[in-house]
Amino acid sequence: MAAAVALADAGLRVTVLEAGKVLGGRARKVSLDGRELDNGQHLVIGGYRDLLAMMRRVGVDPDIAYLRTPLDLAVRPDFHLRCPDWPAPWHLAAALATVRGLALRERWALTRAVLAARWSGWRLKTDCAVSAWLQMQRQSVPLIERFWRPLTVAALNTPLELASTQVLFNVLRDSLGGSRDASDLLFPRVDFSALFPDAAAAHVVRHGGEIRLGSTVKQLTRRGDGWRINDDTTAFDGVVCALPPHRLGMALHRTLADELGVDVAALEAWDYQPIVTLYLEYHRASLPQPMVGLSGGLVQWVFDHAHTHDVPNRIAVVLSARGAHSELEREALERAVVLELDRAFGWGQPDWCRLIAEKRATFACAPGLTRPANATVAATLWLAGDFTAGDYPATLEGAVQSGQKAARGIIAALQTQDSRTT
The missing domain is CATH 3.90.660.10 (Polyamine Oxidase; Chain A, domain 2)
Structure with a gap:
């Protein structure tokens, strides 16, 4: 939907084909026993600048859609880290200095580890599992269980023993290491379809586009300079394929995938x-x-x-x-x-x-995972999704950034074609 909005704003006539009955993918509303909920409880951080900007672009006010609070991590039985509403980096310094539930040596160990990551520019020479990095930083078991494990699992949705330290650094860089409000926690007040996808769909329609729900893409073929979907005779000038990685093979059959330079088998083998x-x-x-x-x-x-x-x-x-x-x-x-x-x-x-x-x-956001680029060999077919190459793990921010990048690629390709024609 981020790609669709960007393309529509560029003056292109967009058709969105969505297999489900509700927009949003893995962040969507569901109806359970007469209750409107989400398919999972989600959380956003203030550092997700592209997501928040895209929401505003389609008419959703994040200040109304979210409850915003300073970073406040209370982990029972007795751990509590809270950032005061102070300018950066003093908000982080104060949070580390006043953290509760840790012995003095553990508090210093936590501060030392965060400062080491910050002083390195949030970059590792060689990526490794978070558990290995914590061992090198001499983090105690209580500290890991009360802070590092819940933080890493929440941010990367990957166990410590498998999670990429570099990707965790990227998230910390843009949250704890960013401006004061970048570390804020944003709790949704409305369902996730209403937060962005529904408003994005209305935006696309207002710009002359079309949304087709319940439309599964089973086959994508290239015909001359255009693309055809399933048995539809409509020729599309460009395609943004936003299927999840394990479903790419459904639309990009092996021959086409090989031509496009997309390793479908490798993506299907991901954990x-x-x-x-x-x-x-x-x-x-x-x-x-x-x-x-x-x-x-x-x-x-x-x-x-x-x-x-x-x-x-x-x-x-x-x-x-x-x-x-x-x-x-x-x-x-x-x-x-x-x-x-x-x-x-x-x-x-x-x-x-x-x-x-x-x-x-x-x-699984593992160290050294090779993620596919948005671009394919075909200039008018781009991949989009939180799994494509980028700094973030599988997050809403990564999905929006990927969609915008794919849209820019399609726009540039079509402009090049137009210039050749004229």
């Missing part, structure tokens, strides 16, 4: 990581802030929708990446999560509970 979200409603349940973490169990982050959606007693629990919870059947997992929440907060049994699992929520 993917899940995200599980449980929505629960209680007779009485609340948190002192929108998000609280738990350490030492299955539950990672707990969200209170009273702060964001004005829905008291509704709780969302996020279990990111593959872990011990992945081995449990649905009912057993729900029971285990309810038990952990009761032990931590005393909420008892919920009145309602539903689990949503995205089995391929993101690619």
Whole structure:
């Protein structure tokens, strides 16, 4: 949708083919038992400049759509790191100096590790797993479990033992290492389709474009200077292929993929990581802030929708990446999560509970992973998605940046064709 908006703004007539019935992909609204929710609980940081700018571009005000708070990481039983509303870099210095729940030597170890990353320009000579880098930085087990593990899993959706330190540095560079507001946490107040995709679709239509829901692209073929989709006789001048990496082979059959220089087999062989979200409603349940973490169990982050959606007693629990919870059947997992929440907060049994699992929520953000470029051999066919080459892991910001890059490539290619024609 980011690509579609950019293309429409350039004066091109855009047709969006979406296989699903709802726009948004892996960040979309779902209807459950009469409730409008998201397919997973999401979080945005203030450093996601391109996403926020694109929202404004299509008429969505981020100041209304999100609840914005300074970085505030409370991980029970006793860890708490909070950035005050001070100018950078003093907000980070104050947060590190006042962090609670760590021994003095652990506080110094955390400060030393963050400063070492900052002084290196947030660059590693050789990428490695986050767990290996933490070992080199002499981070203690309690410090890792209370800070580094929940932070890394939330940012990269990849276990510490597999996650790329360089990509984690990229995220920290643009959040903790950026301006004061770059580290802010932005909690959505509305469903994710309303946050951007729906408004983007309306923007495209206003500019003469078309949105086709329930339209699965099963075959893409090149005919002369144009492209044809499935059996449609319409010839398109350019294509942005925004399928997820494991589905590219569905539209780009092997012969075409080879011609385009896209290694479909390699993408299909990637490791993917899940995200599980449980929505629960209680007779009485609340948190002192929108998000609280738990350490030492299955539950990672707990969200209170009273702060964001004005829905008291509704709780969302996020279990990111593959872990011990992945081995449990649905009912057993729900029971285990309810038990952990009761032990931590005393909420008892919920009145309602539903689990949503995205089995391929993101690619595993491993060190040295070779990600495909947006451009293909064909100047008028570009890839878009959070999996393409870029600084970020699989995030909304990475998806928007990729879509904009693909749009710029298509625009340049069509302008070149026009100049040759004239």
